[in-house]
Amino acid sequence: MNKFLDVNELYKRDAKLKKEDVGIIMDWAEKQRHLPKITELQATLALHSCFYRVEAAKNCLDSYFTIRTHCPEIFANSNPQKNPPLKTNMNISFLSVLPEVSPEGYTIFITRLMDTNPENYSPVMGHKIFDMVALLQQHTKGPTNGIMVIMDMKGGVFGHVTKINLSDFKKFMVYLQTAMPIRLMAIHFINVVPFMDKILTLIKPLINKELFEKLHIHSNNDNLYNFIPRECMPSDYGGKGEPLAVLNEKYKQSIYDNQWFFDFQDSMLVDESKRSGPRKNADNLFGFDGTFKKLEVD
Template sequence: MEKFLSVNTLYKSDPDLKQEDVEMLSKWCDQQKHFPKVLDIQIALALHSCYYSVEQAKNCLENYFTIRGMVPELFSNGNPDKSAPLKQAMEVNLVSILPQRTKENYIVVLAKLMDTNPDLYNPQLASKVFDMQILRHVYTEGPSSGVLVIIDMTGGVFGHLLKMNLTDFKKFLVYIQDAMPIRLIGVHFINVVPFMDKILALLKPFIRKEFFSKIFIHTNMDTFYEHVPKEALPVDYGGEADSVNYQFEKYKKQIYDNQWFYDFQDTMVVDEGKRVGPRKDADSLFGFDGTFRKLSVD
């Protein structure tokens, strides 16, 4: 079983992370009556993800605890033994942290469908396992200079797109942009589906310009290898890492072996009843409802 990385380890490995900033933010967190008890490692991850800006880290922490509490269907109950749908989602979706980093010290995350039957696909739970796996990694092994996400769309069909709920989709995109304590460097789509243009058209209204510029669509692997070293990839992609099937079994084991972390995450939410000032609600943060079925995607 893994445990949280010591913040003292981060001080030694990251000269830009200042102990006085962590201590200042810790006092600020204690003054936020609606916050849970915030750990120094959480503050350090927020600072790192915000490139050490104290004010931005405050916003990151506020958004992190608020959104996770407000959207339990995306972020709570990470125990597959207590949730048959989550257990099924783990058999459908692969989210693997590959063992080798890039030369820039970016971690590489591979996501793909292991079962391409759209009837089994639940995008809400696919988002959940993505968050579960990446946060487990950064809390226990520490942050990296950035995160590169590879989305292999092999086997994707229009039926997968039609399963998506627009409200949940936007909530998760807001969370990634404003709350998730990582530096998202790029999202690389490979083996793209014919309707990729429709996916991009749906993404664009909900992603800020600077984030949209981090999306890369690869029609061949040569351009992809310019961003991700080939040797870092599983042998299925011509690389030197263990196979996709090996990564699949490893990722599931990592989640099952670290239930302590997901139980802890369930406590990391705000108490709106203790918030000083106006309470936050879903309308103020996200502001709409809808599904892809209600949109024109022809």
């Protein structure tokens, strides 16, 4: 049974969310013949992610469905039973939502490698899994004041970096910054690798200044607890939360239990033949023709 959050719950929780603003967005969406039929919940999540700005929410929704449609290599086929690489990578990259929110009311995500062999690592599948888990959280639990991500780099080697395809990475960064209906407030890197400077050099041209300023590099992991109380963390980090092994199993089970949601996501595509004005493609969405090759570094 579908378990979307009742949109009326969001109106009750957040006085800044105005039903009349959501109505304006829904009326606009009805006139966009290229868009799929959006739900009131989707309109509400976009409005919340854009800090209640109606025009920004419209742009967010259009970009959201458009980018997802034009990047099937990242967003399509989100059924692990029918997508063996996805199922495999659910055992390679761990990602979980922590039960406790931060003092600012931010949902806390934590991710790390469970299998540190770079031969088995797929950055694209990592993008996909983050998108799946974050959007499932938004659509079933509802948004909080924002999202904070902890990236534990333990076990990372330079071979992981060389697996990055710049084309795919740029596509996901454009999506993350312009289309994904979340408020990304901070990304904290812990157990930082010695070649972190090379990673920053790689990603800086592909992200905007606002996102770059949200990156926090912790040379001492204890610095993380200036932002997130230690007790919120899993027991592996000295916190009071469940250990990573337990959270890992729960994260995988949540994907299997909510396949209805991912099937719904896969069905929400744009029809470019019905778009008013110029049609979208990889070139005008991302500023390249998709021919970037794998990263080459000295």
